[in-house]
Amino acid sequence: xxxxxxxxxxxxxxxxxxxxxxxxxxxxxxxxxxxxxxxxxxxxxxxxxxxxxxxxxxxxxxxxxxxxxxxxxxxxxxxxxxxxxxxxxxxxxxxxxxxxxxxxxxxxxxxxxxxxxxxxxxxxxxxxxxxxxxxxxxxxxxxxxxxxxxxxxxxxxxxxxxxxxxxxxxxxxxxxxxxxxxxxxxxxxxxxxxxxxxxxxxxxxxxxxxxxxxxxxxxxxxxxxxxxxxxxxxxxxxxxxxxxxxxxxxxxxxxxxxxxxxxxxxxxxxxxxxxxxxxxxxxxxxxxxxxxxxxxxxxxxxxxxxxxxxxxxxxxxxxxxxxxxxxxxxxxxxxxxxxxxxxxxxxxxxxxxxxxxxxxxxxxxxxxxxxxxxxxxxxxxxxxxxxxxxxxxxxxxxxxxxxxxxxxxxxxxxxxxxxxxxxxxxxxxxxxxxxxxxxxxxxxxxxxxxxxxxxxxxxxxxxxxxxxxxxxxxxxxxxxxxxxxxxxxxxxxxxxxxxxxxxxxxxxxxxxxxxxxxxxxxxxxxxxxxxxxxxxxxxxxxxxxxxxxxxxxxxxxxxxxxxxxxxxxxxxxxxxxxxx
Numbered sequence: 001x002x003x004x005x006x007x008x009x010x011x012x013x014x015x016x017x018x019x020x021x022x023x024x025x026x027x028x029x030x031x032x033x034x035x036x037x038x039x040x041x042x043x044x045x046x047x048x049x050x051x052x053x054x055x056x057x058x059x060x061x062x063x064x065x066x067x068x069x070x071x072x073x074x075x076x077x078x079x080x081x082x083x084x085x086x087x088x089x090x091x092x093x094x095x096x097x098x099x100x101x102x103x104x105x106x107x108x109x110x111x112x113x114x115x116x117x118x119x120x121x122x123x124x125x126x127x128x129x130x131x132x133x134x135x136x137x138x139x140x141x142x143x144x145x146x147x148x149x150x151x152x153x154x155x156x157x158x159x160x161x162x163x164x165x166x167x168x169x170x171x172x173x174x175x176x177x178x179x180x181x182x183x184x185x186x187x188x189x190x191x192x193x194x195x196x197x198x199x200x201x202x203x204x205x206x207x208x209x210x211x212x213x214x215x216x217x218x219x220x221x222x223x224x225x226x227x228x229x230x231x232x233x234x235x236x237x238x239x240x241x242x243x244x245x246x247x248x249x250x251x252x253x254x255x256x257x258x259x260x261x262x263x264x265x266x267x268x269x270x271x272x273x274x275x276x277x278x279x280x281x282x283x284x285x286x287x288x289x290x291x292x293x294x295x296x297x298x299x300x301x302x303x304x305x306x307x308x309x310x311x312x313x314x315x316x317x318x319x320x321x322x323x324x325x326x327x328x329x330x331x332x333x334x335x336x337x338x339x340x341x342x343x344x345x346x347x348x349x350x351x352x353x354x355x356x357x358x359x360x361x362x363x364x365x366x367x368x369x370x371x372x373x374x375x376x377x378x379x380x381x382x383x384x385x386x387x388x389x390x391x392x393x394x395x396x397x398x399x400x401x402x403x404x405x406x407x408x409x410x411x412x413x414x415x416x417x418x419x420x421x422x423x424x425x426x427x428x429x430x431x432x433x434x435x436x437x438x439x440x441x442x443x444x445x446x447x448x449x450x451x452x453x454x455x456x457x458x459x460x461x462x463x464x465x466x467x468x469x470x471x472x473x474x475x476x477x478x479x480x481x482x483x484x485x486x487x488x489x490x491x492x493x494x495x496x497x498x499x500x501x502x503x504x505x506x507x508x509x510x511x512x513x514x515x516x517x518x519x520x521x522x523x524x525x526x527x528x529x530x531x532x533x534x535x536x537x538x539x540x541x542x543x544x545x546x547x548x549x550x551x552x553x554x555x556x557x558x559x560x561x562x563x564x565x566x567x568x569x570x571x572x573x574x575x576x577x578x579x580x
Contacts, residue, residue: 144172411424
């Protein structure tokens with residue numbers, strides 16, 4: 001299993017170092033032209049974490065990444081090639097003679113709630129879809145705190161009794177039970193990635209809605225009792241290292257202590273709605289943010305309205321507010337002041353020994369960090385940089401590093417480590433690839449990349465495995481997936497509505513691969529096609545140009561991946577050229 005995951009990680013690295021940039025740029029995707037150093041990780045050169053700074057922010061944030069894919073899907077929807085089955089909750093993977101042949105579940109009543117908000121789970125009917133391939137991309141478990149605690153790793157200490165959610169409630173891991181019931185093998189379930197700099201959203205969309213602070217290096221970090229964390233547990237340095245350190249304190253929260261100069265320069269917030277300059281691709285607004293004459297609007301709003309913020313003109317008042325917020329007297333003024341003064345003394349010494357101050361000075365050697373991210377070193381208690389600020393930091397659930405075991409084509413394994421024909425997984429449900437390609441930790445930025453890569457791989461493999469021809473089952477749908485325009489063998493007649501409500505819509509998968517596609521999928525479409533037909537599986541054989549040794553196109557199904565020049569025989573007699 002470890003060897004398989006390593007091969008998956010190596011495949012992703014090859015993709016990231018190779019065609020990833022050109023592939024995304026060809027679709028119009030861009031990154032912010034400033035390097036940053038997220039997740040430095042361990043405290044020496046041989047330990048985990050990024051060894052160099054890198055490009056991290058996407059120009060347009062999440063919507064900018066999704067836009068080129070959504071645009072193509074919407075075009076196909078408008079042309080009748082794809083239909084969406086909204087409000088359909090999958091409850092069962094349908095297997096026929098050991099082969100996945102579809103999905104079934106409940107149709108939920110319509111909802112007008114905004115994106116991310118909790119919606120009704122009232123069922124108004126049932127559905128069943130039939131098809132040759134099912135690709136699962138249902139995400140992680142971060143919205144289900146009970147499941148997070150159940151899978152919490154012992155190495156990180158006791159599971160938190162109080163957490164906030166960085167993902168909506170529908171990210172509840174419900175597909176985990178569905179896939180396990182189908183015999184799929186879940187591995188590395190204790191590997192997860194939760195943030196330690198979470199604050200409660202003052203305008204929440206879902207229950208326990210949290211936002212992550214993306215901090216620069218200058219805030220001082222204290223545990224719940226006011227004890228400063230040791231190196232390398234500094235802001236933005238080592239996510240899981242700090243999570244482990246907090247867990248060992250016996251408390252579920254910690255504190256940043258900083259001042260107005262630091263929050264103005266170094267605080268950013270996660271989420272596209274919190275970064276309107278990047279999301280809106282507004283260069284003027286972005287430059288204004290970098291110059292930071294004023295605290296950025298979203299940060300200022302949290303400072304004013306957020307329940308986790310304490311603001312005061314002096315340290316004594318700040319400590320009183322911190323204790324009042326958590327209804328305790330754990331923070332002692334004298335101890336906190338002693339630690340801050342010791343750090344502040346190092347500012348006057350160019351050759352100081354404080355590891356965090358050295359980190360700040362090293363970060364400012366980077367032009368982009370000095371311009372946009374790291375405040376000039378100064379004394380935190382200097383009144384000229386006030387007022388003082390304390391931020392209560394909560395554990396913020398977010399990503400699931402483990403997942404269902406898959407091969408390099410995204411095909412899912414059963415508990416005996418045998419491939420389940422017709423079933424694929426991508427994204428977080430697959431541990432971002434293979435069942436956990438990251439291992440126990442991650443580098444930041446490899447999450448989205450892992451989703452793109454595993455989705456493209458699974459889509460291409462499903463496309464190559466779909467069989468066309470002899471069966472003649474209905475119309476072929478089309479969908480624009482991550483690697484281009486594809487046809488599918490999903491038959492429209494396989495959808496059955498049982499109950500009131502809107503007719504369930506056919507999902508479709510990809511089959512026209514981009515150039516230089518590997519021959520993913522099953523060893524022989526001829527053999528698989530025959531077994532599928534014998535098993536009563538929906539679909540039809542693919543007829544096209546045969547590779548050497550396979551006979552004529554008219555007599556045999558090709559075992560090669562269909563290409564742009566291949567001639568297709570439509571099951572329904574239509575001209576395939578009209579769909580290409």
